[in-house]
Amino acid sequence: QKEVEQNSGPLSVPEGAIASLNCTYSDRGSQSFFWYRQYSGKSPELIMFIYSNGDKEDGRFTAQLNKASQYVSLLIRDSQPSDSATYLCAVNKGNTGTASKLTFGTGTRLQVTL
């Protein structure tokens, strides 16, 4: 079982719709969770992180965490063509304040169509 699993996609949504990206992780002791966006040929950029159960909203993005189900998701409202990219889920198994490492999923490719 992979430590962090994502559907590779592509996930295709029409412009203006809600895109829902999902991620599961295997280590129940994981502490914090990150969503990165990566355009082709570029390095990842952080969208948001979450460490408490529930929802966290930032603009058009909402991260949802359910530790009991070991599941984290990212919702993108009012999807735009510029949102087309690969979205990477990353998990940090360490405690806050320590230099613990991130484990990345393989990413989900999102395509927002006109």
Next chain:
Amino acid sequence: GAVVSQHPSRVICKSGTSVKIECRSLDFQATTMFWYRQFPKKSLMLMATSNEGSKATYEQGVEKDKFLINHASLTLSTLTVTSAHPEDSSFYICSARDGLASYEQYFGPGTRLTVT
């Protein structure tokens, strides 16, 4: 957010030569830097964790004598690929953690290495 730079952005070298990649945190002190490698259509694979002033911690399967990491200051880490071979061709990305910010890693723009 904090800015991390990498140099060079792209390098082509001949098999058997060594290549050095620099990673700099421009506006913060990075107590820890991470080096990743990414093959086409694959996810990021952590190679090593680099702490300023100490030896790097390598992930399983990563040859420390082939991938030399030096983190001599709080703003600079270098990765040297020694005796490069075509299979080392990849996208190398560094990230840096601001010691004051618990969660975030800031990624550099990456270095595309092609070994001919």
